[in-house]
Amino acid sequence: MTLTTPPQRQMAYDSKKVETAQALFAAAIDLMKQNYNAPAEEIPTSMVIADLAAKTIQWDCIAAQDVAHDILEEVNEHTLAKNFKELADNHNATFDMEEA
Secondary structure (H helix, E strand, O other), X not given: OOOOOOXXXXXXXXXXXXXXXXXXXXXXXXXXXXXXXOOHHHOOHHHHHHHHHHXXXXXXXXXXXXXXXXXXXXXXXXXXXXXXXXXXXXXXXXXXXXXX
């Protein structure tokens, strides 16, 4: 399997929608932090985001690779994103060969 590059997406920027989505996202993170068996302030936000994302994509490994790649692109780590995609493609090809 190979990662697929989605077509160029253009987002119609609506600051109110972005503001609302960010507030909902922050609330979801806070709720999830309360769900762990440790004080919320000890739970890394990155771990909660990963947990929410994994549940959303139903633990699909290829989708997880796409999420990781897209996050790297979003934070302008374009070289790392490209290298990650190549590594993921190689990993997936090897994994496919092991399955055969």
